[in-house]
Amino acid sequence: MLGEGILKGMVETARNFAGSYVSKDRLTTVEYPEERIAPKENARQFPFLVFDGNDPMAGLRCVACQICEKECPPKCIYIEKSKDKKPDFVGKMQFYPATFDIDVSVCMSCQICVEVCPFDAIKMDQEYELSNDDRFGGLLLNKTRLAKSNEYYGKMHPQEAGAIDESRLKTKEAAEAKVKADAEAKVKAAAEAKAKEAQPPTAPPNKGA
Amino acid sequence: MIPLHYYLIVAAMLFCIGLAGALIRRSAIMVLVGIELMLNAANLNFIAFWRYSPNPDGSQGVMFAIFSIAIAAAEAAVGLALIIALYRHYRSTDVAEEGKKE
Amino acid sequence: MDIGQLINSILNDPDQVFVLTKAFVVGKFPEGAQPLVSILLSILPILSVFPGLFALTTILERKGLGRIQNRMGPNRVGPFGILQPVADGIKALIKEDVVPRAADKVVHFLAPVVIVIPVIMSYAVLPVGRNMVAIDLDAGLLFFFAVGASTELAVFMAGWSSRNKYSLLGAMRAIGQMISYEIPLILSAITVVMAVGSLSTTSMVDAQAGYYGWLPNWYVFTPWGFAGFLLFLTAATAESNRSPFDIPEGESEIIAGYFVEYSGFKFALFFLGEYLGLFAVSGLAITLFLGGWHAPLPFLEWIPSWCWFFVKLMCFIVLFIWLRGTLPRLRQDQLMNFAWKFMLPLTLINIVVAGIWRFLEPGMLRWAVCAAILAAAYVLLARGLTAARGVAPREYRYAEN
């Protein structure tokens, strides 16, 4: 407590000062617009919608269930359900969002929408250069701007995306198998029914028993 | 050159403004400020008389003013401390109200 | 005197270039206008040089702090970013001037003006070179402190008129700190007054002329002068609200203290006032303890005197930037304890030591006695402060080691 700590500190800062001129790797910052540091895998900014296939609008995974809209703490998601339905990836008829808006100026990047989504349709993006000179319109992202391909998501989070893809594939296969089985069963049932029909109703096989 | 009594008139006016203030203001702090003004008017008189004195080597006027400034500083410190203590007691610095509550 | 003679005399004595030029220009005016022109020619350099130094300091500070924190610092505007102050100035000028609706408009407007004017006035008594002082007052040092006293008022005006709790808190902290540290500041300057026997700043510089062997005859090289210099420096840091004494600003707790509610050019004026105050008090430290405009070594005497003043001033600026990059902010109670329980007693002891120095025979004994008293007082006071506060190396309850 005689002031030697001050001197020690000043030597340390002087070393930093001189060192920053000598060794480049001391400099923790980069010259931003020219150089960028790649975001870490867990970095998250704002949500986006995942679509499969080539057509962003047709391939959206979102089924407009509106869970995320209800769960969003700052209420920055706005969804309008479609009037008609269209088949999803397993072929089931589902609604789709006619409107899906996220106001990123309100969004607080909490990721709750991602956690609650049962369809893996909404994920967190790492895009951070969203500044805009349009104060209101520029930060209100609509369906077209939110839709990003599954490949893009896969590039950001390879493992998670792989797991999701796998499980979706399994579901799809199961569903297809089920459809197949159903179809087979149907065919079988139909055949049976046909067979039944073929026999005369007046003479059942074990009527007498 | 400005004659002496100009300064004396200014000092007299300052003194009377301070006196009027000390008499009419309700806040105890403002009463103290009025007294400070009166002290300052007296100081101005000291300096003016010293400046126009027939004895130019004398230093009494300046000395008196310096001591009076020191006293005024002490007075302000103690006075304001008293006012703060009073405020703690009465929750007010209003001179008229303090009298009523007693 | 014509222009040829002027050039001749300047070549003879380059040290006096500004003094001779001023005399020459003043001589060209009619008799009646001469005093006015002389005053104007004394004020104009102050008004141009020191704000220019302010601009230079802002960029130096940002660059230096950046390097201390392993960053680049501003480097976009102009080569190496040296035009950054220009950009900042233009930005401050064209920015919207927001005044809170609840603010006391008149006082709110006056505060930045009141903060800058006294600071500029205080330069009037600083001798920046041989024969280069705006007014050589008999009570120059007193003038400096008297004018500096009104800064507190400006701070209060700014903090109170904004009608913002952070502003008021910041203003109260600032005033408390300034009053507390003004006492050690003045008391540590008094030792020099005792040695010189005058309050005039020029006679202080004159008293430090000459050399003792190769060592300049500056007061900082005496025990009481060294202690006084360090105390003065610490108090000056606190007076100008510099880190580590920047709790009135306290960006991380009360946003910016008393100038939260200021924007645009008024905000820039506050910064100007703060930095000009820093330069002024550094200039005073140079005048009091570091021999003013005298050269540090005999063979460097040929360099003009005003150069030495500004070289020393730049050293002070670098030191302040370095300190700001090193030390964390003090807490309010630590700040007050330090001022009243450590600095005030030490300055008083220093005054006594300066008196002892005056009455002992010159020689090693005088040195040893004075240095011993000060060192003992320093160690005892510092240990006492440590013991009283129960200060020890901090233990982190939740840290790994």
Next chain:
Amino acid sequence: MELAFVIIATVTLGGAVAVMSLRHLVHCALALVVTFAGLGAMYLLLSAEFVAFVQLLVYVGAVAILIVFALLLTRSATVEPHQGLLHSKVAGVGIALLAFGTIISALLTSSRFDRTQITAPSLTVRQIGEELMTRYVLPLEVIGLLLTAATIGAVVIAMDERKVADRSKSAEPEHAAEDKHG
């Protein structure tokens, strides 16, 4: 010279009137500073440099700040209630005017004050210091004692007694806590 005097006198007296008539107390305190500074300028005009700077240092730097602090501490930094013409007000102004009339009549009737300057007295800071240390050394010591007494007295008076009692009561556990933290 005359112009400077008129300006300074106007500013000083205007400030004084503002101090005593403005209703917002903080404005009063700020106007008081103007008055003090004006007086300082007037001392300069009277070639009393030292007193002028002391005036600035003590009044602007200390007394005004003290008053401002007192205003804020007593929460009277608000507007005084407007209360029309009171008898006390009329009486106060009347008494002040009466005093003023008395002083002025004394001034104007006496010929002793009708002096214009003889020779400017020269009093350097050095002389003031020497006088303070020789002829006025006793008053100086007394003033020092008085200031010390006033400082201690002010602190004691303004100290909150309840808080002091609380602190001495709770001193024990506080120390224990500090020891725990190391």
